[in-house]
Each structure stands twice: as C-alpha cells, then as structure tokens.
Amino acid sequence: MNRDRLLAWGFTLWALLVTLSFVWANGGQMADKFMQRLGLS
Amino acid sequence: MTAVLVAVLIPLAMAGLGWPLVRRLVPGLGEGERLALAPLLGALPLSALVQAVGAWRYDFAAMAAVLAVALAFVIGLPRSVPPFPWRWWPWGWLLAALFGLLALSALAPPIDHDTIRYHLTLPRRDLELGRIALWFGWSIYEFFPPLASLLTRLAFALGGAEAAQMLNVVWVGLTAIWAGLLVRRLGCGPQAALAAALLVVGQRVTLNLGSGVTTDFPLAAFIGAAVTVALSSERGKGAVVALGLLLGAAMACKYQGIFAALAVLVPLGVLAVVRRRGLGAVIGAGLVAALVLAPILLRNYAVTGNPVFPTAHPLFVAGGLDVFAPFTQAMTRQTIPGGPWALPWTMFILQDAFDGLQWGFPFILLGLPFAFFRPGRARLILLAMVALYVALWWLVMPHLLRFLLPMLVPFCALGAAGLAQVAGVAVPWFRPVFTAAIAVGMVAQALFAGSSALYRLPVVFGLLDIRQALEVPAFRYYSLISPCLWLEEKLKPEQTYLALVNDPSFYCPQKMALHGLRPGEERAFYTVGVAPLSAAEIARWLRRDNVRYILMVSNLMADDERYAFAKHRFDHVVAPLLAGQHPLLDSPSGRVYDAVPLIAALERASGQ
DSSP states (O other): OOHHHHHHHHHHHHHHHHHHHHHHHHHHHHHHHHHHHTTOO | OHHHHHHHHHHHHHHHHHHHHHHHHOTTSOHHHHHHHHHHHHHHHHHHHHHHHHHHOOSHHHHHHHHHHHHGGGGGSOSOOOOOOOOOOHHHHHHHHHHHHHHHHHTSOOOOHHIIIIITHHHHHHHHHTSOOOOTTTBSGGGSOOHHHHHHHHHHHHHHHHHHHHHHHHHHHHHHHHHHHHHHHTTOOHHHHHHHHHHHHHSHHHHHHTTSOOSHHHHHHHHHHHHHHHHSSOOSHHHHHHHHHHHHHHHTTOTHHHHHHHHHHHHHHHHHHHHTSOHHHHHHHHHHHHHHHHHHHHHHHHHHSOTTTTTTHHHHSTTOOOTTHHHHHHHHTOOOTTGGGGHHHHHHHOGGGTTSOSSOSOHHHHHGGGGGSSOOHHHHHHHHHHHHHHHHHHHHSOOOGGGGGGGHHHHHHHHHHHHHHHHTOOOTTHHHHHHHHHHHHHHHHHHHHHHHHHHHHHHHTTSSOHHHHHSSTTTHHHHOHHHHHHHHHHOOTTOEEEEEOSSOOTTSOSTTBOOSSOTTOHHHHTTTOOOOOOHHHHHHHHHHTTEEEEEEETTTTOOSOTTSBSOSSSHHHHHHHHTTSOOSEEOSSEEEEEHHHHHHHHHHHTTO
C-alpha cells in the first residue's frame, strides 16, 4: 500500500471513529439543547 | 459605529508603538510576521501608558489623549502589507463570515458571565471613580495580571461596552493570524494557513466568547507569536528579547501565562542542552519575561502580601484563605475517564466531563495525528510544548478546557497541518470522504455559531430590548438587568444602595453600591474573616452612607465564589427583615426595596 492510500484509509477510519464517538458522547445533549434553544421542547 | 472606530484605532496605535521594537529586534522575520508582531509588542507600552495616565485620571478625555499620543507612532508603520496569495478558497469566505458574525455580535449588550461579573464591571467602577483603582477588598479580579484589562479599559472609556467587546474580536483576529503564520512556519501553504485561522475562529469557545471581553484571546495571541518566533531561524539577541517580551506579555495577561511560558521555554531549554548551544538564549528570554511580570508581582505583594494574589494565598499569607476553594472543590469532584493518559482523547470527545463543549466538533483531534506524517523537527517541538502545558494544566489547574486556550494557536496549527497533509492525498475515492468528514463538523459548529448569535443579534437588530434579552433563565441571575436598570434610573447623586447579591453586575451602578468592608478589614476578609454585624451596626452604617435602596437577588447564596467580591456581609440580618416588606420593583432576577422601612426595622430589632 503506498503512502497516499495509507493516509486515505487512515484518515477515513480515524474520522469515522472521532465523529461517531463525538456524536455518541454529545449528540443527545446537543440535540436537546438546540431544540430547547429553538423553543421546540 | 464608535465601537468599530475604537477597535480599528487601538490596534493601529499598538502597531505604531510596536513597530520600532520589531524593526530593531527581529529584522529577519517574514514581512507578515513582523507586521503581526508589531501590535503585540506595542500592547506593552500602550497598556503601561493607560495605567500611568489612568491612575491619575480615567475618563474619555484622558484616554483619548493616550490614544492620540500612541497614534502619533503610526507614521512609522510601513505603507504596504505583504500580498497574500489569495484564491477563491471556501476557507477565506467562511473566515470572513465568522468574523462578520463576531463583529456584529460584539455590538450587542454584554451577555457573557465573566464579562458582566468583572471584565467590564471593574472598568465601569473605575470610570465612575474617575481613576483606575486597585481596591484591596473590593474584588480579587483587579489583582489579576492587567495587560489586557488595561486595554479593555482604554476601549471602554472611549466607546463603551461594545468597543471593549469589539477589541476582543480584534484579539481573536490576531490569534487567528498567528495560527496562520505558525502553520506557514511548519512548511504548509496558504490554504492551510487559512484553515488554521478558521480553526481558531470556529472553535465553540471562540464563537461564544469572541464577542465578549476576555483575557484568554490576548494570551493565546502572545503565546502563538512567541512559539512562532521561537521556531524561526532568528537567533540574535534581539530575537531573545522579543521572545521574552512576548512571553512576559502573555504572563501579564493572565496567571496561566506563567505555565504557558514554561511550556514554551522548557522544551527549547532541553533542546539547547542536547545540542549544547543556545541555552543562554533560552535563559535570557526567561529573564526578560520575568522582568515584564515583576512589577505586577511586586504591586500585588505590596498591597496584599501575596505576589500572585488571589491564587495560592495560604502559601504567602499566614492563615490566608484558599480563595478559590469552593470552586476548585466542585471541579475536583469531576471524574475524567482514563485519567491523564486518556486526555488527548477525552478532552476533545468527552468535553462534558470537563466544563462543557468548549471545542465543539473535534476538528483539532481530526487533523492532529496526521501532522506528523511529514517529518519535521518544528512539529515535534510544538507537540512537546502542547504536551507539557497539558500536563501542567492537569497537575496544577482546575480542569476547565477553557484553561487550555493559551495553547490554542499551537493546537490549531498542528490540527490544520494534519488536515492539509490529508487534503493533498491523490486517491480518487478519498476526496468525497474528506469533504464529508469536514462537512459534518461544519454543520455542528454552524449550529453552535447560530445558537450564540441567537442570543445577541436580536438585540443588535432591535428585535428585542435589553430587558427581554437578559431577563431569561440563562442570564438573569448574573445580569440582574431589571433591578440594575431601575437603580440606574432612580438613584440620585449622593444616594447609595445596598446590594445583597452573589456577584455585582456590569449593568448596576458601581460607585453607589455600599462597600461591605470597613477600612482596615481587607486582610481579615481574606484570612480569619470579618466580624459579623449587629442590626444596630448595620442601621448606623446604612444611615451614615445614605443608603436609599436595597437590591436583593432572587437566588441569594447560590454562590460558589464567596470571596471573589466583598459580599454576603449583611445577608443574614437584612434578608429576613426584607421578607416582610413590599418591594418597589419585583422582577424574576431580583427585587429592589426601600431602605427607610428596613432601617426602621433594623433599629426596632436592636431595641433602639
């Protein structure tokens, strides 16, 4: 695997891990706050 | 538009004062770096000038004279700025949009907690007093390093709260510029520089606090510049002095600057020892930095007996209170999963385990590992500085993510360098994947930006008045907007009021508030405590100081920073007596009572 492919796969997996972890840890609370802010809950 | 004018003239004056220093100290830096360095080095003499004149007289005329003198130096500035290799990159547009949003938001009345509690309350008090005071026993905050707050006072006297907030947007701008310049030093191109600047402006903490008043962004700008100068090829005595001045200025903005300066100098010192050259320069820079901070430490020692008052008070004063104990005890109850070893992950992903979503979407973490796919000593030194600061933060400070802001520029520079590394990958399927990853984060940050703007912009555009905007649960208890505006309107000259509050609010008159300590009680307030007052003593005090009204906040005693201001001295005696009185003003945030029946009740209670 050349360097570019390594970077592409590495970043793809890392971005998935970071994004899903962030959403899992904060998504519910963020959604609640935004709904509250918009007066929808 | 006074705010905009003031926010243009102050950095110009700073640059004019700093340019002769830049020309002399770091002639070999890049043209852009030298221009961006000028306002930072000029902040030192300008703040000294504000202090010198303000101690004698602090009002619009005196501060206008200070600014006019400083602006005379603008004549020495170069007539052109270096060209930026601009293209129609989306990062540039996003950056412009976010700065536009911050600048518009800065025109709103202050809503940020610390801006209302002390960043603008102290300048307002000083403006009412007519001089920049250092009032032991009034607050702990006036003993914090004053560089940035002196410039806030300059802006406040000339253009009010909006100008002071707009100046903070300028500091955000300088921080973003230094992130871009540092990324260029790391060998990246202009797109990466714009991305680094965007990372600074796009963090949730910036979107929230950028249009308030802070000392965090000045500190971040100084550290960003210091790191860039340290990583440059400038090695002469001038560069040593410039590095020392920048680190000293960082320390003169906020005590955390001391740890940030250590985090910059220690890796440079270790490197110098390994290479067996340059250690003298590192020590020299440290000495210059210490000289900049020394007058502040001496002042605090002379007044309070503690050079770093209000921190570490028990270390310096026998029987000294741990002023922040209630706050730090609350913070130490946090459990951070994984402890210090998991910090690189938890501080970006589990932000709520600290002080909430300060970064928002973890763009920095997304790019950080990839910054090291390209070999470069500068990136490793930068990482060592960041790691050392995070270690000191973990060991010494309350675990607030906001206290990581001194390293905002290195963090964003490394994050942007990593993203730039990945963006250049030539694999056909990867382009949409990369775009999607960035887009997800941008949507999250756009929601944060919109949420912050929704608090401020309706007031700017006249859709809400200030009472409607601030008399809401999120802001009411520290803005005290209705009772403060009522007092502002009703109090006559020579009348005063007694405030039963958890913290003073910027919106209330300051000079007319009854001060809760008698002369000579200041040291006792921060050590053994002051003696309780009887009803008779309070009645005499209220009569003597012509107290006309009593302001009582609705959530009195919900306070975990009891020693931040002289407060709560009258609460136990006065609050129960007020319960039987009809308020002159009743609002969700607090009530205002007539002092005359209260004084009568106090006298009855004491049998007079």
